[in-house]
Amino acid sequence: MPTQPASRPVRRPSSGRPKPLALCSVFLLTPEADAKLDGISLRAALKADGREYLFKIFERVMRCQPGQSQRQLIVQLDALYPKGREVPPLLDLIRRAIYGDPVAISEAESVGLWQCWKAGLGERVPFHQRIAMDHAIEVEQACLAILADLRDKSFDRVAAAIAFDQRLRPYATDTALGCLTSATSEVTALPARVACLCEFLLSQVARVDVAMQLRRGEKGSQSFSYLVGTDDGKRCTPGGNLIRWIQTRFGVVTLEGLLALNAKGQAPAVIDESTLKRWSSDAVFPSGTKLGQLVLSVLKSRYDVGGVVQAELTVIGAHYWAARRLHKVLQIARRLHAIDRSADERIRWMQLMNDTTPETWCRRRYPLWIAHWQERDEVASGT
Structure with missing residues (x-):
């Protein structure tokens, strides 16, 4: 498995103290960092499922201590792999590669971090998350040949490879590629990489959107487009728009009506109107x-009927996932835009996104990504 190049931390916008963005495969988030966008602790989720060993294995492999010998790593991994329990084939491949098996080493070189996580998680994730994970793997595979140049800080070669690869080119504007071409350090390369990351995250929501429309039995499900709102010059409010969509889906006009429906339940949720108002206003x-x-x-x-309830939970859960993703990518773009505007030496962040504000970028690009994935699916299906 190729070593993922370490990135200088990029500060992630959020309430409270910003945390660094962990990048891999040129402009993807690591699976652990990606899960945090969804408000999920990957370690806690795997632990609850009795598979915390997966997290520990990848943590050891991807974060080897300086000076650690291969023998020390083998001893650590031997202690982590479950005894008397079958492990996913890809994890067995990684173990054999670390042990020095030449065939396994050759095969592992074409395996990325996201592919490893999918092998470990199996099919236990919802449909929309499987689509998102496969999307990340597709980009990861396209980036494998570039990782050596990224490690060597040959950013001009990285930019040229992105420009040449049809799988990667849509995520980078000409300005971002120019920024990457002229970069001389990880610090100066990061703005372009994060611009590509934002574009990828937005496109990922659109890809899930299109996939859910095409999925049998869900063609009538509403697109996620309402989450970004209309081009009215106002702030994008994915969270507030989600609450209003849920109201409409349940046939109520007001938040009071939503609370009234909740009160009729056998086990009403403990929630008050002030909380709903904060959600609805996107506070x-x-x-x-x-x-x-x-x-x-x-x-x-x-x-x-339990089946009806579960089907509704699945659809609403996917819309919640999309809303949170859009909320987070907008946070990233807004924070960097704000930092850039107040900096003495500006990098002109929004020019890397080929726009003027995070809101206009999101509203302009989302429908274009919808059209992109629809066209691709039509070509793939021959329609």
Whole structure:
């Protein structure tokens, strides 16, 4: 498995103290960092599923200590691999490669971090997350040949490779490629890489959007486009738009109506109107746990059939995922835009995105990404 080049931390916008963005494969987030966008601790999720060993294995492989010998790594991994339990074939391949098997080493060189995570997680993730994961793997595979140049800080070669590869070119503007071409250090290369990351994350939501429209039985499900809103010059409010969409889906006009439906449930969610107002105004993004309890309470008060409830939870869960993703990518773009505007030496961040503000960029690019994935699916299906 190719070693992922370490990146100088990019500060991630969020409430409180910003945390660094962990990049891999040129402009992807690591699976662990990506899960945090969804408000999920990958380690906690795997631990709850009895598979914390997966997290520890990848942590050891990807974060080898300086000066650590191969023998020391082997000893550590031997202690982590479950005894008397079958492990995914890809993890076995990694183990054999670390042990020095030449065939395994050759095969492992074409395996990326995202591909490893998918092998470990299996098919236990929802449909929309599988589509997003496969999208990351597709980009990761396209980046494998570039990683050596990235490690060598040959950023002009990295930019040329992105420009040449049809799988990667859509994520980089001409300005971003120019920035990367002229970069002389990890610091000066980061703005272009993060610009590509933002474009990728936005396109990922659009790709899931299109996939859900095409999925059998869900062609009537509403597109995620409403989450970015209309081009009215106002702030994008994915969280607030999600709450209004849920109101409409449940046939109520007001937040009071939503609370009234909740009160009819056998086990009403503990939530008050002030919380709903903060969510609706986008003052704070909706809590996944609390919103999930509210939605489940309303659904159980309306439907007796468990299958109907589960189907609704699946659709609403996908819309929540999309809203949170859009909320986070906008946070990243807004924070960097704000930092850039106040800096003495500006990098002209929004020019790397070929736009003037994060809001106009998001609203302009999202429908273009929808059209991109629709066209690609039509070509693939021969229609």
